[in-house]
């Protein structure tokens with residue numbers, strides 16, 4: 001069969017992906033197939049995935065909520081736990097209203113499809129997350145991709161577009177590069193060309209902003225009527241699920257039309273309770289955010305002399321560019337043998353020729369963990 005050959009091609013190109021199975025909770029010191037590992041892979045930036053307060057919230061919620069939502073929101077699955085979460089999100093992020101989705105992937109599919117169709121156009125950064133790319137394909141709108149962070153190219157695409165409605169979509173923090181979109185410039189273009197701006201803050205929510213309110217809040221753009229802000233509970237929030245906040249009008253429209261909201265069983269209400277508990281933890285996590293920043297500084301200063309290039313990132317996503325797929329795999333493998341788990345990221349997740357180690361830091365790492373990593377990196381690379 002044709003896929004047998006394709007699987008072999010993946011192997012030959014160093015692109016075959018192997019699963020590693022956790023036998024402990026997700027945390028910096030974890031157990032993988034019987035081995036204790038120091039992990040630098042997860043998006044659990046604040047170290048909340050195994051926080052006891054979230055477990056307690058879940059256990060305490062279950063007698064009130066039961067397990068399954070049993071139906072989609074518009075049928076009978078909408079629970080007071082979802083309502084409370086949405087209202088807390090709108091308050092916390094200073095937007096009019098919020099809408100909860102089961103995952104960030106679904107939120108992106110839902111928003112883009114609900115807002116644009118055949119007569120419309122989507123303008124997307126080339127390094128956007130796969131869920132945004134899939135969302136724009138599904139929407140059937142005309143797709144215009146601009147070079148990474150190239151707002152000049154975006155401006156000329158917007159100027160020459162005769163689409164009925166225009167939607168600009170970007171990652172606020174790019175998931176494989178760790179750099180941040182210029183939200184002020186993007187919003188200015190959205191205003192100039194009467195577009196809406198969808199900002200995916202999967203990696204900024206919880207990490208940026210005085211209380212972890214994320215990229216839009218940190219940039220002073222909270223509540224702007226042209227912005228739709230999306231983030232997930234799966235990353236810094238340490239839980240599961242996702243949400244969108246925007247104006248009342250947009251949220252009302254999404255509730256009526258977003259297919260991954262309408263045609264799927266609602267998130268289990270107990271998980272909405274957990275997400276709310278996580279929101280409260282995020283708001284109080286000043287010390288974790290501060291510690292995380294100090295770990296980033298430590299990693300950058302201890303590894304400045306490595307013979308490969310770090311991307312310019314001030315976020316917990318720290319990519320070391322090795323270019324070659326096999327080299328990236330080889331170094332990742334050598335680290336693994338020393339008990340250090342750092343993923344090699346290869347195409348198609350990143351462009352050809354930009355294979356990398358993607359080190360992600362968490363507030364649950366210690367300074368000693370970072371020193372162990374840097375020592376191991378020097379020993380594997382030289």
Ligand SMILES: *Cc1c(COP(=O)(O)O)cnc(C)c1O
Nearest residue numbers: 103104105129131175202232234
């Ligand atoms: C992880 C991620 C998503 C998807 O969120 P999930 O809740 O995990 O489905 C969307 N966008 C970006 C940029 C992401 O990194």
